[in-house]
Amino acid sequence: MPELPEVEITKISLSKQILHKKVKNVTILNPKLRYRLNKQNLLSLKNKIIKKIIRRSKYLLIYFNDSNILLVHLGMTGRFYFVKKGKNKFDTSFYTKNEIIKKHDHLKLSFKGFDLVYNDIRKFGFIKKILSINIESTKHLISLGPEPLSSNFSFKYLKNKIRNSNSSVKNLLMNQSVVSGLGNIYVNEALFRSCVSPQRLGKFLKDMETRKIIIAIKKVLKMAIKAGGSTIQNYHNSEGKIGSYQANFKVYDREGEICKRAGCSGKIRRLIASGRSSFFCIKCQT
DNA sequence: CGGGACTCCTGAGGGC
DNA sequence: TGCCCTCAGGAGTCCC
Numbered sequence: 001m002p003e004l005p006e007v008e009i010t011k012i013s014l015s016k017q018i019l020h021k022k023v024k025n026v027t028i029l030n031p032k033l034r035y036r037l038n039k040q041n042l043l044s045l046k047n048k049i050i051k052k053i054i055r056r057s058k059y060l061l062i063y064f065n066d067s068n069i070l071l072v073h074l075g076m077t078g079r080f081y082f083v084k085k086g087k088n089k090f091d092t093s094f095y096t097k098n099e100i101i102k103k104h105d106h107l108k109l110s111f112k113g114f115d116l117v118y119n120d121i122r123k124f125g126f127i128k129k130i131l132s133i134n135i136e137s138t139k140h141l142i143s144l145g146p147e148p149l150s151s152n153f154s155f156k157y158l159k160n161k162i163r164n165s166n167s168s169v170k171n172l173l174m175n176q177s178v179v180s181g182l183g184n185i186y187v188n189e190a191l192f193r194s195c196v197s198p199q200r201l202g203k204f205l206k207d208m209e210t211r212k213i214i215i216a217i218k219k220v221l222k223m224a225i226k227a228g229g230s231t232i233q234n235y236h237n238s239e240g241k242i243g244s245y246q247a248n249f250k251v252y253d254r255e256g257e258i259c260k261r262a263g264c265s266g267k268i269r270r271l272i273a274s275g276r277s278s279f280f281c282i283k284c285q286t
Numbered sequence: 287c288g289g290g291a292c293t294c295c296t297g298a299g300g301g302c
Numbered sequence: 303t304g305c306c307c308t309c310a311g312g313a314g315t316c317c318c
Contacts, residue, residue: 032295121296122294122311124294171290
């Protein structure tokens with residue numbers, strides 16, 4: 001499930017391969033995504049050069065030399081992979097179910113010597129071409145909160161944002177306008193590190209807990225990026241490698257198991273809130 | 287305005 | 303083997 005660390009890893013692997021390279025061809029393989037791929041729009045990227053790739057929240061922004069930007073969101077299952085020219089087949093060392101995956105290819109950008117393919121099983125992702133002058137005002141980016149790893153995501157900021165809220169701290173941290181880039185997994189993990197229950201209401205958080213939450217979020221994200229992200233079911237980076245941070249999960253997907261905190265023997269409980277699973281230790285997260 | 291429910295989609299995994 | 307059901311959860315939209 002791509003959250004900030006997985007999108008950051010994707011950005012790094014894409015940058016290595018396509019930065020400063022010219023798009024030789026654009027092929028729409030299946031236009032059906034969250035927003036239908038616009039053929040006219042995308043075909044105009046032919047012969048353009050990629051100048052810069054940045055990540056904002058869970059979005060990738062691919063800048064071209066003609067003042068256009070490809071805004072990409074990976075949704076739940078979106079990913080990029082490379083195919084070397086002359087090689088007709090996938091590298092099956094990391095795709096075990098080759099045909100099923102290939103069925104969900106959506107867009108191909110051809111470069112000299114290789115293709116870059118966007119693949120998305122569940123079609124929750126999207127790719128849109130946007131004029132760079134309009135990028136800050138697109139509905140996707142305009143209401144995003146601060147980057148969790150930036151200094152703007154501070155105690156003062158977060159306290160002010162949640163001090164009057166009747167929402168749970170879990171929902172607040174998942175809300176992209178409060179802080180952008182977190183998803184279910186890393187919110188669960190950060191709340192565990194903070195010893196705060198996901199059910200606690202924003203307005204009842206103590207200052208010390210708010211401070212702990214900020215530190216925990218930054219720590220968890222940094223460690224996850226260092227580990228190459230987390231691989232759940234089918235996330236791979238664009239080089240086909242899998243992340244390893246899932247081995248460090250303390251609560252996510254550990255329902256019924258024993259808490260890993262030293263000296264705590266609590267059980268991990270799973271609760272559904274707002275349609276999403278919360279995992280937390282009933283003993284040390286209060 | 288806030289917040290919850292619903293929606294898009296496909297595959298994995300469990301029960302029988 | 304296979305059918306049916308539930309679950310995964312990002313983010314936009316709708317409604318109270």
